[in-house]
Amino acid sequence: MRDDCDMRGMLSFLILFMLSKKPMNGSEIADEIERRKGTKPSPGTIYPALKGLKEANFVKEKREGKTIAYSLTSEGKDALRIAKQRFCATFTDVFSGK
């Protein structure tokens, strides 16, 4: 994800946001997105996104037995702060009822 939050990169933005709450592994991320959106992204969606975030140094990995816990780096936190601001400015009134 570029840190300027265009309309591409919304999945990466959401993942970054969720990881800022607590570290999660890939399946937990998919489950949480299903809880929010109603549809569960396939592995072919979720892992490439995580790979991109890792290559951008926004998330780091920690293997824990069978799973890998993803969490934000400090760069990831910075990027999220900026992206969140633009996201909110772009969509505020969609939420505020109007």
Add this chain to the structure above:
Amino acid sequence: MRDDCDMRGMLSFLILFMLSKKPMNGSEIADEIERRKGTKPSPGTIYPALKGLKEANFVKEKREGKTIAYSLTSEGKDALRIAKQRFCATFTDVFSGK
């Protein structure tokens, strides 16, 4: 835009939302997006998106001299209602501070 609001289609969703406030032409849409996001989408972004919404019967056109006023059809209003619900469910806590 499909009415199920995945992460692709966020531009079309935003346009649909803005048009639900008031009819606008292409440049006004681009200007309003700039006001929200800070960056102005190029014509090569905005007009193909409008074309897609028109082909989905979500917006209709009305030429007014030099410009074309876009507004929602009733199908567009229905699609927006559903997409808005999913969007809010997906991103609520991004806004609510937490």
Add this chain to the structure above:
DNA sequence: TTATATATATCGGTCATCCAATATGTGTTA
């Protein structure tokens, strides 16, 4: 009429999102 400004539209190329299918890795169970 010609020139200018603005709005609309298309094209080519890149990147992000998405799924289905497939493959590999890891831990548990038989």
Add this chain to the structure above:
DNA sequence: TAACACATATTGGATGACCGATATATATAA
């Protein structure tokens, strides 16, 4: 050990978002 379940990963193909460049249309100014 082998079998199984689950997590992780990659590939191919489709669609959407994006820009820069270019083209066309419409209205106004010179």
